[in-house]
Amino acid sequence: MNFRLAALLALLGVALAAPISNDEIAEKSSQGLRLLSLGENVEPVWKSEDEKLDLMRKGIKFFDVTEVYELEQKLPKGKLNAVAAFPAISHQSAVNPLLSQISIPNMQANLATLTAYNNRYYRSSTGADSAAWILSTVKSIASASGRSDVTASAFTHSWVQSSTIAKIAGKTTGPVTILGAHMDSINLSNPTNGRAPGADDDGTGTVNLIEIFRVLVQSGFKPTTPVEFHWYSGEEAGLLGSQDIATSYKNARTQVKAFMELDMTGYYKPGSKEVMAIQADYIDDSLNTYLKSLITAYSRIPWTMDIACGYACSDHASWYKAGYPGTFPYEAVTGNDDPNVHSASDTTSITNFSWNHSVEFAKVGLAFVYELAI
Ligand SMILES: *[C@@H]1O[C@H](CO)[C@@H](O)[C@H](O)[C@H]1NC(C)=O
Ligand SMILES: *[C@@H]1O[C@H](CO)[C@@H](O)[C@H](O)[C@H]1NC(C)=O
Ligand SMILES: *[C@@H]1O[C@H](CO)[C@@H](O)[C@H](O)[C@H]1NC(C)=O
Numbered sequence: 001m002n003f004r005l006a007a008l009l010a011l012l013g014v015a016l017a018a019p020i021s022n023d024e025i026a027e028k029s030s031q032g033l034r035l036l037s038l039g040e041n042v043e044p045v046w047k048s049e050d051e052k053l054d055l056m057r058k059g060i061k062f063f064d065v066t067e068v069y070e071l072e073q074k075l076p077k078g079k080l081n082a083v084a085a086f087p088a089i090s091h092q093s094a095v096n097p098l099l100s101q102i103s104i105p106n107m108q109a110n111l112a113t114l115t116a117y118n119n120r121y122y123r124s125s126t127g128a129d130s131a132a133w134i135l136s137t138v139k140s141i142a143s144a145s146g147r148s149d150v151t152a153s154a155f156t157h158s159w160v161q162s163s164t165i166a167k168i169a170g171k172t173t174g175p176v177t178i179l180g181a182h183m184d185s186i187n188l189s190n191p192t193n194g195r196a197p198g199a200d201d202d203g204t205g206t207v208n209l210i211e212i213f214r215v216l217v218q219s220g221f222k223p224t225t226p227v228e229f230h231w232y233s234g235e236e237a238g239l240l241g242s243q244d245i246a247t248s249y250k251n252a253r254t255q256v257k258a259f260m261e262l263d264m265t266g267y268y269k270p271g272s273k274e275v276m277a278i279q280a281d282y283i284d285d286s287l288n289t290y291l292k293s294l295i296t297a298y299s300r301i302p303w304t305m306d307i308a309c310g311y312a313c314s315d316h317a318s319w320y321k322a323g324y325p326g327t328f329p330y331e332a333v334t335g336n337d338d339p340n341v342h343s344a345s346d347t348t349s350i351t352n353f354s355w356n357h358s359v360e361f362a363k364v365g366l367a368f369v370y371e372l373a374i
C-alpha cells in the first residue's frame with residue numbers, strides 16, 4: 001500500500017469512527033429529533049417523529065438510540081458470556097409439577113385487563129397506566145408471598161411508561177437469569193390516541209411472564225443464582241426500554257447467565273404445523289442449542305428454526321448488542337405468525353387465537369428459569 005492510500009484510508013477511518021457529540025445529541029433531541037440506528041456498523045441518523053413513524057409503517061426495524069448512545073460509546077465492546085456452557089436438563093421431576101400449576105384462566109384475566117387500556121403506547125397516559133397496573137400486579141404477588149427475597153420495582157425512563165423488574169434473589173449474587181417481554185402496544189396509524197389492544201403483541205408474553213413469576217414465587221422456588229422478570233416499555237418505538245436496561249446492566253458490570261424473550265405466543269396460521277420457531281439471528285448459538293433441548297423436554301410442540309428476523313427485531317437484540325447471551329422462541333415461523341399486530345384488530349377474539357399454544361411458551365419459560373438458576 002502506498003503512503004497516500006494509507007493516509008486516505010486513515011482519514012476515512014477517523015471520519016467513520018467520529019462519534020456524535022453529546023452537545024449534538026442534547027441539541028437535536030431538544031428539537032424533537034430521534035437518533036436511529038438502522039444497521040450494524042452504520043452510523044445512526046437523525047429523524048423526526050413523523051419520519052420515524054413512516055419507517056415503522058414500512059416495517060423497517062431500528063434501535064432508537066437517542067437515550068443510550070452516549071453511554072454505549074463509553075462501554076467496552078465484545079461478548080459478556082458469564083458461563084462457559086449451559087447445564088444438561090436434569091430437573092424434570094421438580095419442574096413438571098410446577099408446569100401443571102400454570103393457569104390459562106389467570107393469563108386470560110390478566111390479558112383482559114391489559115387489552116382494555118385504549119393502547120399501551122410508551123408516550124401515552126394509558127401506556128403509563130398499564131405499566132403501573134403491571135407493577136402493582138407483580139408487587140401483589142411478591143408481597144402476598146411474605147418473602148423478603150422477592151421484590152418488584154419500576155425502572156423509570158425519560159418518558160412516561162416505566163418498565164417493570166421483578167426479582168427472586170439467589171443464594172449467590174450472580175449471574176442473573178432473565179425472562180423478558182414488552183408491555184407496550186402500538187396503533188401504527190395513530191400511536192398516541194388510536195386503539196391498540198396488543199393482545200398477542202405482546203400481551204401474551206407479558207401475561208406468560210406474570211404467570212411464571214406467580215407459580216415460581218408461590219411454590220417457594222429459591223434459586224441458587226438470581227432470577228429476574230422484565231416487562232419492557234417502548235419496544236415498538238425502537239427497543240427503548242430494553243436498551244436502556246441492558247446498557248445500564250452492562251455499565252454496572254452485571255453478569256447475565258442467559259436472557260430469553262417472549263414476544264407473541266398466542267397465534268399460528270390455521271392449517272400450518274404448530275411449532276416453536278427459534279430466532280436464528282442476534283442470539284447466542286449455544287443458548288439456542290440449550291433452548292432446543294428445553295423445548296423437547298418440556299413442551300408438546302416441536303421446535304423449528306425461524307427465518308432470520310433481522311436487525312433490531314425485538315428486545316433480545318438489545319441484550320445481544322450489549323454482549324449478553326439471549327434467545328427467543330416465537331409463536332410461528334415468520335409468515336405463519338399473527339397478521340393483526342400493531343392495529344385495532346390485535347385482540348383475543350380473533351378466531352385463531354390459541355391459549356393452548358401460548359401456555360406452551362409459559363412452560364418453556366418457567367423451565368428455562370428453573371433449570372438455569374436452581
Ligand atoms: C387506529 O385507531 C383508530 C381509532 O381507534 C382505528 O379506527 C384504526 O383502525 C386503528 N388503526 C389500525 C391500523 O388498526
Ligand atoms: C382464522 O383462520 C381462518 C382459516 O385460515 C381464516 O379464514 C380467518 O380469516 C382467520 N381469522 C382471523 C381473524 O385471522
Ligand atoms: C390443547 O392441547 C392439548 C395437549 O396439551 C390437547 O390434548 C388438546 O386437544 C388441545 N386442545 C385444543 C382445543 O386444541
Ligand SMILES: [Zn+2]
Nearest residue numbers: 201202263264
Ligand atoms: Zn412485539
